[in-house]
Amino acid sequence: MLGIFQKIFSSANQRRISAYEKVVKKINAIEEDTEKLNQEEFKNITVNENEEDNDLIKIFAAVREASKRTLGLRHFDCQLVGGLVLNDGNIAEMKTGEGKTLVATLPAVLNALKGNKVYIVTVNDYLAERDANWMRPIYEYFGLKVDALTSAQSFNDKKEAYDSNIIYCTSSELGFDYLRDNMVLFKDQKTQKDLNFAIVDEVDSILIDEARTPLIISGATDDDAAAYPIFLKLLPTMKRQMRQGTEEEPLTEEERGDFFNR
Structure with missing residues (x-):
């Protein structure tokens, strides 16, 4: 029985990979033409919603060329496949050293040029800053702005x-920024913008392991301190009673105990 499931799922995955490989061939086919573009032409690349497939091929080829020019790194075909997988909202399993950081630039540029706010989520502040600075030349080659968001930043730095x-x-x-934004009184006190597209590194750790730990944040309460003296004056006029349940609706352990009644 297990063998049947393995055949079904492995064949389905293989069909997807085969489809991606066909797209990679189209990307490779325009590599020479892409090499002839100057930097100004890279900054003028636009996305047409009616030509999504052509845009994907064009931009993936352009990102690879920008990486060659700025970092001296050329995306391998398997990395192009990884970028296609991520762009479709799927999980790509890659081992350490296979270039995950470089792969993320492909769907990141494509979606940023579509006008989406792109978040590349990693496991700690160090990697966020390192990868942002490392890949910055690729993004800036297209006229895109990139930055790292860390816990040590001030409010103004976060907004920027x-x-x-x-x-x-x-x-x-x-x-935490999402929680803080939902506690503010005025819109200009918020930091986050649109949440359109995210690429998550170490997805199993972040969405399963870390998700078990709740994010807890506190803020000032809306209690009116002036009401406390009034309650204090009322207290002597109240009498202590034992809370009673009924046979039909008995009290729970938490509900048992004293209460005050006037």
Whole structure:
């Protein structure tokens, strides 16, 4: 029985990979033409919603060329496949050293050029800053702004980071900023912008392991301190009674105990 399931799922995955490989061939086919573009033409690349497939091929080829020019790194075909998988909202399993950081630039640029706010979520502040600075030349080659979001930043620095097209950050910082934004009184006190597209590194750790730990934040209460003296004056006029249940509705352990009644 297990063998049947393995055949079904492995064949389904293989069909997907085969479809991605066909797209990679189209990307490779325009590599020479892409090499002829100057930097100004890279900054003028636009996305047409009616030509999504052509845009994907064009932009993936352009990102690879920008990486070659700025970092001296050329995306391998398997990395192009990884970028296609991520762009479709799927999980790509890659081992350490296979270039996950470089792979993320492909769907990141494509979605940023579509006008989406792109978040690349990693496991700690160090990696967020490192990867943002490392991949920055690729993004800036397209005229895109990139920044890292960390827990040590001031309010103004956070607002500036969120104004970027592509933001490297941790899941916890995104979560805490979301909670803080829902506690403010005025819109200009918020930091986060649109939440459109995210690429999550170490997805099993972030969405399963770390998700078990709740994000807890506290703020000032709306209690009116002036009411406390009034309650204090009322207290002597109240009498202590034992809370009673009924046979039909007995009290729970938490409900038993004394209460005050006038």
